[in-house]
Amino acid sequence: MKVGIMGGTFDPLHIGHMLAAEAARDSYSLDEVWFMPSHIPPHKHEAGASGADRLAMVKCAVEGNEAFGILDWEIVRGGVSYTIETVRSLRQEYPQHEFYFIVGADMVEYLPKWHGIRELVELLTFIGVGRPGTPLDLAALPDFISGKVLLADMPQVDVSSTALRSRAASGRSIRYMVPEQVYEYVQRSGLYGLQPRSAD
Numbered sequence: 336m337k338v339g340i341m342g343g344t345f346d347p348l349h350i351g352h353m354l355a356a357e358a359a360r361d362s363y364s365l366d367e368v369w370f371m372p373s374h375i376p377p378h379k380h381e382a383g384a385s386g387a388d389r390l391a392m393v394k395c396a397v398e399g400n401e402a403f404g405i406l407d408w409e410i411v412r413g414g415v416s417y418t419i420e421t422v423r424s425l426r427q428e429y430p431q432h433e434f435y436f437i438v439g440a441d442m443v444e445y446l447p448k449w450h451g452i453r454e455l456v457e458l459l460t461f462i463g464v465g466r467p468g469t470p471l472d473l474a475a476l477p478d479f480i481s482g483k484v485l486l487a488d489m490p491q492v493d494v495s496s497t498a499l500r501s502r503a504a505s506g507r508s509i510r511y512m513v514p515e516q517v518y519e520y521v522q523r524s525g526l527y528g529l530q531p532r533s534a535d
Contacts, residue, residue, distance in 0.1 A: 339368040339435045339462065340406065340425075342418060344496065345389050347521060348396050349513045351494045355464040358489035359437045360402060363462060368437070370397060371406040373416035383500055384526050386410040395516035419451030422458050434459040435485075440471045446480050456483040464489050503527035 397403035443463040
């Protein structure tokens with residue numbers, strides 16, 4: 336089985352994440368995409384929402400799509416999340432699966448700095464998904480990495496979790512920038528300073 340891993344903080348998960356996952360699945364005929372919220376990614380500060388809330392938002396988003404699943408290992412394990420540790424465990428747990436790791440264009444450029452990257456490219460293939468204003472230049476990567484990176488096209492949506500947190504904190508709407516189920520969860524939970532609203 337061909338499985339894509341969609342890692343990220345998902346703070347919050349937004350429509351760009353969903354489009355990237357679907358673009359990778361469709362472009363390379365993946366059987367499933369597993370969304371994997373990180374506990375504390377090594378390249379970012381601690382997330383704004385708790386691990387439990389971020390995991391719950393992912394569950395809301397993927398519900399009803401049989402091709403999308405959830406991998407909660409990094410949230411459960413805690414601590415700083417290094418992809419290499421998770422991928423080693425995945426290969427041990429699912430030796431029959433062929434794994435792909437889905438990343439945005441900004442992360443493609445950062446791949447040479449990833450912890451354990453030489454081992455990672457032996458264990459899986461990366462699928463890079465374009466983002467607005469961030470072209471994918473595989474020629475700039477070392478040869479041992481560029482040969483293990485595939486590219487996927489997706490509709491260009493200029494939305495980021497950072498911008499959404501800022502919008503919510505200033506009282507502006509984030510509706511339709513996140514899946515509707517995620518929006519409802521954020522409202523119910525009062526995350527990011529968004530005040531809960533009663534139904535009309």
